[in-house]
Amino acid sequence: MKIYIWLIVITYFLTMSIIFKTSDQQIETTMLCNMWHLDTYAVKGKKYAPNKKEKDDYILFKEDMTFTSKSEGKEQKGTYTLNTNGAYVLMIDENGEKIKAYIISISKRALVLKYDINEISDVEVHYNNPI
Numbered sequence: 001m002k003i004y005i006w007l008i009v010i011t012y013f014l015t016m017s018i019i020f021k022t023s024d025q026q027i028e029t030t031m032l033c034n035m036w037h038l039d040t041y042a043v044k045g046k047k048y049a050p051n052k053k054e055k056d057d058y059i060l061f062k063e064d065m066t067f068t069s070k071s072e073g074k075e076q077k078g079t080y081t082l083n084t085n086g087a088y089v090l091m092i093d094e095n096g097e098k099i100k101a102y103i104i105s106i107s108k109r110a111l112v113l114k115y116d117i118n119e120i121s122d123v124e125v126h127y128n129n130p131i
Contacts, residue, residue, distance in 0.1 A: 032082060032089070032103075035060045036111050036127035043123055059127065067091055089113070101125075 038057035040047045050057065053072040060068045061080065069076045069091075078093035088102045100116035104124055111127040 031106050031108060032061050032111070033063045034111075034129045036129055038125070039110075039128045040126045041123050042112075042126060047126070061089075088116075 036059045038050050038054055040049060042048070057070050057072065062068075065079055065081065067078055067080050076093045078091055080089050080091045082089055086102075088100050091099045091101070093099075101113040102116065104112040104114055106112070109129050109131065111129070113125045113127070114121070114123070115125065
């Protein structure tokens with residue numbers, strides 16, 4: 001009888017952990033699906049404004065797992081996958097080029113990414129969503 005009760009308890013907790021993990025992933029995915037405007041760069045805690053070429057830069061993550069971005073006046077389109085375990089977004093543009101960006105933080109109004117690119121690996125890129 002004790003084994004049966006323990007099996008019920010363990011099954012309950014495993015089920016609840018799966019449900020809550022799925023909910024967290026859906027919340028993160030829902031928050032990511034927005035228009036994110038480039039706000040600032042941060043290096044070792046010090047913030048820097050983008051240059052004039054980057055004034056209108058953005059990333060738009062859509063619910064259909066596609067994205068549109070603008071970087072220094074150049075628009076790109078592609079698809080993306082969200083890895084919530086590794087906390088990163090993998091973007092693949094129309095030319096097949098891949099860019100991995102680690103999600104440092106995300107909220108309804110702010111997104112901080114760190115791109116997996118050697119030249120800027122120590123730069124946090126801050127985006128905002130003015131809603």
